[in-house]
Amino acid sequence: MTPSGNGTDGARPRVVIVGSGFAGFHTAKxxxxxxxxxxxxxxxxxxxxxxxxxxxxxxAGGILExxxxxxxxxxxxxxxxxxxxxxxxxxxxxxxxxxxxxxxxVAHRTSYDRLVLAAGSVHKVMPxxxxxxxxxxxxxxxxxxxxxxxxxxxxxxxxxSDDPDEIAARCTxxxxxxxxxxxxxxxxxxxFTQALARxxxxxxxxxxxxxVSRGRILAGLDEHLADTAAQVLRRRxxxxxxxxTMEEATEEGALLSDGExxxxxxxxWCVGVRADPLITGLDVGIDDGRVVVESTLQVPGRPELYACxxxxxxxxxxxxxxxxxxxxxxxxxQGTLAGRNVAASLGxxxxxxxxxxxxxxxxxxxxxxxxxxxxxxxLRGLPAKxxxxxxxxxxxxxxxxxxxxxxAMEALQPRQxxxxxxxxSPAVPLDTASPEVPQHHLGFPHASTGEATGx
Numbered sequence: 001m002t003p004s005g006n007g008t009d010g011a012r013p014r015v016v017i018v019g020s021g022f023a024g025f026h027t028a029k030x031x032x033x034x035x036x037x038x039x040x041x042x043x044x045x046x047x048x049x050x051x052x053x054x055x056x057x058x059x060a061g062g063i064l065e066x067x068x069x070x071x072x073x074x075x076x077x078x079x080x081x082x083x084x085x086x087x088x089x090x091x092x093x094x095x096x097x098x099x100x101x102x103x104x105x106v107a108h109r110t111s112y113d114r115l116v117l118a119a120g121s122v123h124k125v126m127p128x129x130x131x132x133x134x135x136x137x138x139x140x141x142x143x144x145x146x147x148x149x150x151x152x153x154x155x156x157x158x159x160x161s162d163d164p165d166e167i168a169a170r171c172t173x174x175x176x177x178x179x180x181x182x183x184x185x186x187x188x189x190x191x192f193t194q195a196l197a198r199x200x201x202x203x204x205x206x207x208x209x210x211x212v213s214r215g216r217i218l219a220g221l222d223e224h225l226a227d228t229a230a231q232v233l234r235r236r237x238x239x240x241x242x243x244x245t246m247e248e249a250t251e252e253g254a255l256l257s258d259g260e261x262x263x264x265x266x267x268x269w270c271v272g273v274r275a276d277p278l279i280t281g282l283d284v285g286i287d288d289g290r291v292v293v294e295s296t297l298q299v300p301g302r303p304e305l306y307a308c309x310x311x312x313x314x315x316x317x318x319x320x321x322x323x324x325x326x327x328x329x330x331x332x333x334q335g336t337l338a339g340r341n342v343a344a345s346l347g348x349x350x351x352x353x354x355x356x357x358x359x360x361x362x363x364x365x366x367x368x369x370x371x372x373x374x375x376x377x378x379l380r381g382l383p384a385k386x387x388x389x390x391x392x393x394x395x396x397x398x399x400x401x402x403x404x405x406x407x408a409m410e411a412l413q414p415r416q417x418x419x420x421x422x423x424x425s426p427a428v429p430l431d432t433a434s435p436e437v438p439q440h441h442l443g444f445p446h447a448s449t450g451e452a453t454g455x
Contacts, residue, residue, distance in 0.1 A: 011040075012038060013039050013113040014039070014042065014110070014113050015039055015042070015112065015113065015342055016042045016110065016115050016116070017042070017044070017116045017118060018044050018116065018278070019044075019119040020047065021045075022050075022328050022332050023120070023309025023331040023334055023335040024116070024120075025050040025073070027116050027118055027335040027336075027339045028041055028043050028339065029076075029077060029078075029081075029397075030337075030338070030339025030343075031338075031342055031343055032078045032080050034343035034348050034349055035343050035346065038346075038348070039346060040082075041081045042081075042082050042083075042084055043081060043083050044086060044100050045085070045086075048072060048085055049071055049072050050070070050071045050073060050076060050397060051071075051140065051141065052069040052071065052395070052396050053328060054395075055392060055403070056140075056141075056144050057144075057181070057184040057187075058364075059141070059145070059148065060138070060148045060151075060185065060189065061188030061189060061192040062148055062195075062415040062417065063406060063410050063415065065402075066141045066144065066145060067402075069396070070141060071397050071398040071399055072398075084102075085102055086100035086101050086103065088100045093282065096113070097109055097110065097111050097112070112304075113346075114305075114345065116306045116307070116342065117278075117305070117306070117311050118307070118308050119275075119276035119278045119279070119311050120276055121311065121326055122139070122276055122277065123271075124273050125269070125430060126271065128248065128249065130248055130250050131430065132430050134250060134251060134267055135269040135430050136267065136269065136428055137268075137270070142428050145423045146427070146428045147189075147268070149421060149422070149423065151189060151193055151196065152417055152418075152419040153419055155171070155196040155200055155202065155207075156419070158170040159200035159201060159202055168206075168263060171193075171197075171206050172208040172262060172265075173268070174212065174246075174253075174264050175268045176270060176271055177212070177269065178211050178213030178219075178270075179218065180363065182213070183233070183365075184366075186209050186233060186238055187364070188366045190233075190236055191236075191366045194207050205237065208237075208239070209239065210238075210239045210241060211240045212244050213240070213241065214243070216230075216242050217230045217233075217240060217242065218363065222373045222378075224371065224378040224380075225363050228384075229363055229365060232369045232371075233365070241258075254267055269430055273310060273326055275289045275290045275311045278311075279291055279311060285299075287313040290307075291307040293307050293308075293312050293315075295314075295317070295353035297314065297338045297354060304345075306338050306341065308331070308334035309331035309334055309335060310326035312334065314330070318356070318358070324354075329356075330356065333354070334354060337352065337354055358376075360374040360377075362387060368385055369384075372387040
């Protein structure tokens with residue numbers, strides 16, 4: 001695909017958005033709503049869907065089917081928004097051109113009048129021996145499907161073994177990182193493996209889950225959420241190891257900072273994220289690995305360039321001198337504002353700075369348990385569960401009824417435990433930004449090189 005026409009030659013101005021995650025999706029939606037067909041919008045991303053990441057642990061836990069949380073861009077965005085499938089591998093800021101490789105390896109390029117960087121983030125990998133080789137991250141549908149199959153496989157193999165040591169290792173699951181993702185994976189995964197154990201004739205209590213965290217669980221969030229999550233997990237038998245780090249990962253297990261070696265076949269890396277390496281080499285300001293932007297989300301010195309979401313260092317008005325953290329809530333708000341301000345720069349509306357108000361947070365802990373603080377009102381148990389699921393349904397751009405039906409089926413029937421084998425481990429590498437992959441940002445590679453970076 002090579003779109004034609006731009007604002008400089010009298011045709012409709014072209015806005016290119018890199019990424020279809022929370023920030024990119026809401027940028028396209030907001031811009032299309034305001035411009036009403038008076039602008040050409042092109043979204044470049046490897047997938048043709050918006051992924052509702054907060055419910056990904058429920059896919060791994062066998063509650064939701066993956067298509068419930070993967071909403072097709074063509075269904076959720078107006079027809080004036082076109083999707084270019086591919087991975088961006090070249091950005092020429094001075095020439096106002098962008099290039100990408102489509103899924104079949106064909107190179108494309110286009111000019112733009114406005115460019116919005118909303119490429120999101122990738123795994124933050126620490127220099128810990130063995131992590132890249134033996135840990136699995138959790139950022140997308142392939143990883144969720146792989147993890148679900150892996151959990152089923154480990155319990156099946158444990159049920160067939162007569163070796164106590166092998167059984168113990170296969171029934172031990174280690175999660176490193178106790179933020180949102182790690183906490184919810186531990187909560188959902190523990191219930192899932194216990195259900196698997198019952199159906200295979202194993203003792204459900206033999207399913208050992210260990211949550212390893214450098215600091216306290218859900219650090220940085222409301223203490224009510226953190227305390228409730230820790231209490232629920234510990235009551236279920238999950239070992240919450242705070243003030244602990246992982247020192248080494250091997251094929252046989254993990255070495256913790258307290259000296260304990262955990263024999264395991266399952267090591268999940270949920271330590272955090274960093275901005276997509278797409279921005280490496282761009283002639284823009286970088287702060288802590290993210291693109292520096294003004295409160296209007298414009299990049300200083302380049303009025304045609306915007307950045308939002310995890311890839312941008314956006315000034316936080318509630319914390320002077322600091323940037324907003326990389327959360328879905330901020331990405332949604334920033335994407336909506338980016339669409340508004342891009343439209344204003346094209347003569348439709350007025351420019352506004354980024355502002356936000358904390359409306360509270362929710363954490364799903366599996367089963368009938370959750371923690372929530374809507375408008376800072378602390379809730380737990382069933383009331384929190386109702387608020388949590390209501391919030392997710394309201395925030396999803398589609399598939400709400402199908403998601404609600406899956407939740408209802410979870411309450412009425414046991415979870416399905418068939419191992420499908422759709423995704424193998426080589427398809428879910430932890431290091432999604434390998435230094436061995438050449439990166440081109442200021443010039444366009446030849447079509448035959450096959451060189452691309454994730455976006």
